[in-house]
Amino acid sequence: MQRIVTLTTDFGTGSVYVAQMKARLLQAAAACTIVDLSHDLPAHDIRGASWFLRHACLAFPAGTLHLVVIDPGVGTARHMLWASLGGHQFLVPDNGLLTHALAASSLDAAKILPVPAEASATFHGRDVVAAAACQLLEGHSPDSLGEPLATVVQLPEAAPTRGPDGIRGEVCFIDHFGNLLTNLPATWWPAVLAAGGLHLGDRWIDRPVRTYGDAPAGSAVALVGSQGVIEIAVVEGSAARLLGGELGTAVTVYE
Numbered sequence: 531m532q533r534i535v536t537l538t539t540d541f542g543t544g545s546v547y548v549a550q551m552k553a554r555l556l557q558a559a560a561a562c563t564i565v566d567l568s569h570d571l572p573a574h575d576i577r578g579a580s581w582f583l584r585h586a587c588l589a590f591p592a593g594t595l596h597l598v599v600i601d602p603g604v605g606t607a608r609h610m611l612w613a614s615l616g617g618h619q620f621l622v623p624d625n626g627l628l629t630h631a632l633a634a635s636s637l638d639a640a641k642i643l644p645v646p647a648e649a650s651a652t653f654h655g656r657d658v659v660a661a662a663a664c665q666l667l668e669g670h671s672p673d674s675l676g677e678p679l680a681t682v683v684q685l686p687e688a689a690p691t692r693g694p695d696g697i698r699g700e701v702c703f704i705d706h707f708g709n710l711l712t713n714l715p716a717t718w719w720p721a722v723l724a725a726g727g728l729h730l731g732d733r734w735i736d737r738p739v740r741t742y743g744d745a746p747a748g749s750a751v752a753l754v755g756s757q758g759v760i761e762i763a764v765v766e767g768s769a770a771r772l773l774g775g776e777l778g779t780a781v782t783v784y785e
Contacts, residue, residue: 532560532561532562532563533560533562533563533593533594533595533667534562534563534565534590534591534593534594534595535555535562535563535564535565535594535595535596535597535663535667536564536565536566536567536586536587536590536594536595536596536597537551537552537564537565537566537567537569537597538567538568538569538571538579538582538583538586538587538596538597538598538599538600539551539568539569539571539598539599539600539655540569540570540571540572540573540574540575540579540599540600541569541599541655542569542570543569543570545569547653547655547656548566548569550653550656551597551599551655551656551659551660552564554656554660554661554664555660555663555664555667557664558663558664558667558668559667559668560667560668560669562595562667565590567582567586567587568582568586571600574600574602575600575777576600576602576625576626576627576685577626577629577685577702577777578703578704578777579598579600579627580626580627580628580629580630580631580685581630581702581703581711582703583596583598583620583627583628583630583631584630584631584633584634585630585757587618587620587631588616588618588631588634588635590618592616592617592618593617593618593619594618594619595618595619595620595621595663595666595667596618596619596620596621596622597620597621597622597655597659597660597663598620598621598622598627599622599623599654599655599659600623600625600627601623601625601654601655602625603623603625604623604651604652604653604654605651605652605654608623608624608625608683609623609624609642609643609679610622610623610624610642610643610645610654610658610659610662611623611624611628611640611641611642611643611679611682612640612641612643612662612666612672612675612676613628613637613639613640613641613682614637614638614639614640614672615628615631615632615635615636615637615638616631616634616635616636616638619666619672621643621659621662621663622659623654624642624679624682624683625683626683626684626685628682628684629684629685629687630687632682632684633687637681637682639672639678640678640679640680640681640682641672641673641675641676641677641678641679642676642677642678642679643658643659643662643675643676644676645657645658646658646661662675687713688700688713688778689713690712690713690714690715690718692718692721695784695785696721696725696782696783696784696785697714697718697721697782697783697785698780698781698782699712699713699714699760699780699781699782700712700713700777700778700779700780700781701730701762701775701776701777701778701779701781702759702777703777704770704775704776704777707763707768708763708764708767708768708769708770708771708772709755709761709762709763709769709770710730710761710762710763710769710770710773710775710779711755711757711759711761712759712760712761712762712781713759714759714760714781714783715758715759715760716754716758716759716760718760718783719738719754719760721783721785722738722752722760722783723738724785725783725784725785726738727752728752728760728762728781728782728783729780729781729782729783729784730762730769730773730775730779730780730781731774731775731779731780733750733773733774735750735751735752735762735773737749737750737751737752738751738752738753739751739752739753740753741753742763742765742766743765745765746765747765747766747767748764748765748766748767749764749765750762750763750764750769750772750773751763751764751765760781762775762781
């Protein structure tokens, strides 16, 4: 069976950069199955991409090779990595992209990818990441890729808390529809029901529902979404635009 290789970038659909990464992968002596996960993630948004990486990449079969390039620090002293966790292998910049994945699965091993002298200072996705992927596809051991690295960069994450005065969390991802996904787990949903809603910043969201269609169009609702977390949405609209929510906006439930 051909190895699955996924691509995730902020380069934009139809980008020449995506095309060149694929062209480099197809130069490998061994065939692979290339799967585009997204090339339209918000530019330079490492935090949002980290959440996407955990929920999209880890849904694939073990053994999948994931190339993820959201890299505002390209060409600087930050490392490029090969990393193994949860049966998956990643080729990524060491800038915090693995943060959410590492909350779900521990790091098994990591290697620093050397940057060839001829590599472009502005396109390590093609000249470092895709080149390393070709070596792995051709059967090279990860040990041959570079020097071992004991720890990788992780973003400072505010874990949700539950105390005597209630529950506190934040928006951690905004999807294509403008739904605001929080870091509050579904297991805390009964507290939202008991309170009759939750606060998004200073705004009171007073419609806890089972699914989007349980409220009229334009209604601001709270619900448990498909990713197992509590989310805030506007039915047939964008909560991000209409409610002013953004990454890091506080979400509070007073018990």
